[in-house]
Amino acid sequence: MSKFHVTERTGGSHPVPTTVAALVAGVAVLATSACSVSDTKTTSSASASDAKSKTVTLVTHESWAPDKAVMDEFTKQTGYTVKVSKSGDAGTLANKLVLAKNNPTGDVVFGIDNTFASRVTKEGVLEPYTSKAAAASTSTYDLPDGQGKGVLSPIDTASVCVNVDDAWFTKNNKKKPASLDDLTKPEYRNLMVAPGASSSSPGMAFFLATVGKYGENGWKPYWTKLMSNGLKLTSGWSDAWNVDYTAGEGKGSRPIVVSYDSSPAFTVDGAGKSTTSALGNTCFRSNEYAGVIKGAKNPEGAKAFIDFMNGKSFQKSLPNSMYVFPVDSSVELPPEWAKTVKPAEKTIDVSPAQIDEKRQTWLTQWKDVTSK
Numbered sequence: 001m002s003k004f005h006v007t008e009r010t011g012g013s014h015p016v017p018t019t020v021a022a023l024v025a026g027v028a029v030l031a032t033s034a035c036s037v038s039d040t041k042t043t044s045s046a047s048a049s050d051a052k053s054k055t056v057t058l059v060t061h062e063s064w065a066p067d068k069a070v071m072d073e074f075t076k077q078t079g080y081t082v083k084v085s086k087s088g089d090a091g092t093l094a095n096k097l098v099l100a101k102n103n104p105t106g107d108v109v110f111g112i113d114n115t116f117a118s119r120v121t122k123e124g125v126l127e128p129y130t131s132k133a134a135a136a137s138t139s140t141y142d143l144p145d146g147q148g149k150g151v152l153s154p155i156d157t158a159s160v161c162v163n164v165d166d167a168w169f170t171k172n173n174k175k176k177p178a179s180l181d182d183l184t185k186p187e188y189r190n191l192m193v194a195p196g197a198s199s200s201s202p203g204m205a206f207f208l209a210t211v212g213k214y215g216e217n218g219w220k221p222y223w224t225k226l227m228s229n230g231l232k233l234t235s236g237w238s239d240a241w242n243v244d245y246t247a248g249e250g251k252g253s254r255p256i257v258v259s260y261d262s263s264p265a266f267t268v269d270g271a272g273k274s275t276t277s278a279l280g281n282t283c284f285r286s287n288e289y290a291g292v293i294k295g296a297k298n299p300e301g302a303k304a305f306i307d308f309m310n311g312k313s314f315q316k317s318l319p320n321s322m323y324v325f326p327v328d329s330s331v332e333l334p335p336e337w338a339k340t341v342k343p344a345e346k347t348i349d350v351s352p353a354q355i356d357e358k359r360q361t362w363l364t365q366w367k368d369v370t371s372k
Contacts, residue, residue: 190230
C-alpha cells in the first residue's frame with residue numbers, strides 16, 4: 001500500500017604481550033587459566049544467544065518507512081531491537097512467506113493486505129494472535145472468520161481511489177470526472193494513468209474496484225473502454241504519480257491517476273488547501289495487517305511488536321511516515337490531514353475468499369484485455 005527508507009555498522013581488536021617477562025608470566029599461568037578459556041566461550045555464546053532473543057526480525061514490504069524515534073521508543077520500552085527484512089509489495093511478501101513456510105525467515109510480518117490475506121492464512125504460515133493493545137475501533141477492519149480473523153491484526157488502512165488534479169481542470173476550464181463511468185468518456189481521453197494490476201498493489205486494488213463495480217461479466221468490457229480511451233499503465237504507483245501525473249513530482253501530462261484517499265494531503269498549496277482530490281465513489285479499501293510467523297525464533301518479541309504497532313505512538317506516526325490512516329479512531333490526524341483528507345466512507349468491496357479463488361484467472365484475463 002504505502003509510499004517510502006534504512007541503515008547499518010562494525011568494529012574491534014586487543015593487545016598482546018611483547019616482553020620476555022610477559023611471555024614467562026604467560027607460561028606460568030597457562031595451566032591455571034585453561035579453564036577460563038572455556039568459561040569465556042560459554043559466556044560469549046550466552047551473550048550471543050541473549051542478543052538473538054532480544055532481536056525481532058520483521059518481514060515486510062519495500063514501503064516500510066516508520067518514524068525512527070518511534071522505533072527507538074519500542075526498543076526502550078521492551079528491550080527488543082527490530083531487524084527489518086524487506087521484499088517487494090504485498091503480493092511478493094505473501095508469496096515469500098508461503099515459500100518459506102517450513103523455514104521461516106523472520107518472527108513477525110507486516111504489510112499483508114486484504115487482497116492477499118487468504119493466500120497466507122490458507123497456507124497456515126501464521127500463529128493465532130490477537131493483540132490486547134488494539135483499540136475497539138480496529139475490529140472494523142477485522143478479516144472474516146476463516147480468512148484471517150484472529151491471525152492477522154489490523155494496523156492501518158487507506159483506500160485506493162481515482163485522484164484528480166483539480167487545479168489542472170480549473171486551469172484548462174474542463175469539468176473533472178466524478179465516477180468510474182466518466183473515465184471512459186471521450187473528454188477524458190489520454191488523461192489517465194494507473195499502475196498495472198499484475199505488478200502493483202494499488203493497481204490490483206483499482207482492478208478489484210472495477211470487478212466489484214461491474215461484476216464478473218462487466219469488468220472486461222469496462223477495461224476495453226478504458227484502454228480504448230487512452231489509459232496509460234505503468235509498472236507501479238511511483239511511476240504513475242511521480243512521472244505521469246500532473247500534480248506529481250515530475251509534473252507529467254495526465255491529471256487523473258490511481259492513488260490513495262490520503263494523497264490529497266501531499267498536494268497542499270501555499271494557502272493550506274489541497275489542489276487535488278480523491279473520488280470517493282471509486283475507492284477500494286486496502287487494510288494492512290501484522291501477524292506472528294509460525295516457527296518464529298522469537299514469538300514473544302513478535303507479539304510485543306504487534307502490541308506496539310497497535311499502541312498510540314505508532315498509530316499516531318502512521319500518516320506522516322507511511323501515508324496511511326491509523327485503525328485506532330481515537331488517534332488525532334495531523335492538522336494538514338484533518339483539513340484536506342478523510343478516509344473513504346463508502347468503498348467497493350470484493351471478498352478475500354473470492355479474490356483468492358479468482359486472482360490468477362482474473363489477472364490472466366486482465367492481461368489479455370490490456371495488451372490488445
